[in-house]
Amino acid sequence: MFSCGIVEDEPNAMERMKRILKEIDSSIDILFESYNCEDFIEKANSIQPEVLFLDINVGDKLIFEVLGKLVYSPHVVFVTAYDEYTIKAFEEGAIDYVLKPVSKERLSKTIERISKIGVKKYSLQYYIQQLSKLPVKHGDEILLIEIKEIIYLEAENRTVRIITKDGRFECSTPLHTLMNKLPATDFIQVHKSYVISIKHISKIKKWFQGSYIIVLDNGDEVNLSRNYKPEFFRRIGFKE
Structure with a gap:
């Protein structure tokens, strides 16, 4: 069954x-x-x-x-x-x-x-x-966003922003629902409000009191939450 x-x-x-x-x-x-x-x-x-x-x-x-x-x-x-x-x-x-x-x-x-x-x-x-695309409801339309173009997703209140190489799109679909539609080999959650593409990481900067900032290849910076840090480092093959 x-x-x-x-x-x-x-x-x-x-x-x-x-x-x-x-x-x-x-x-x-x-x-x-x-x-x-x-x-x-x-x-x-x-x-x-x-x-x-x-x-x-x-x-x-x-x-x-x-x-x-x-x-x-x-x-x-x-x-x-x-x-x-x-x-x-x-x-x-x-x-x-x-x-x-x-x-x-x-x-x-x-x-x-x-x-x-x-x-x-x-x-x-x-x-x-x-299709290698993510279907996203955007107003009265359903957009098909190229997954390989997605740099990261950001949740704020009831809105999720999808940041790509070509622009930013907003939708009301919960962050974890969108994440579940993305390939787990390429995307990882690094904060309760952020899911990023591993392929679009530029560098990782050490911050205050053992915290880290992830710099993406469009220049945007995302906080790495302590709760997600162990799994993130395991995925990228880095031992702190």
């Missing part, structure tokens, strides 16, 4: 979710389970299951705070006891929003939805890759 990962900070709820999934379809491959956000990101990026079932309130964090660290684009299903995050969830690209307590009947509808849209999602990803 498909592979999945589950994020849930309540052990009983985790076991219930796993049991119901297997009752619906025993071929569903549960590749990992996580009880906190940090472990979730590490496992998800390493294992990359096709579907993520995510609780929203995980420990002392909201799962939305870490979604931007995903380096690939899975189907996301939010499973929560709260209904106030519905709009936010679908803005983040969710394919379903399931309220607790989870029932077999309700989750069966989710599984059916995943099955129906699976091929469509693959086809969209496939054609985007073939």
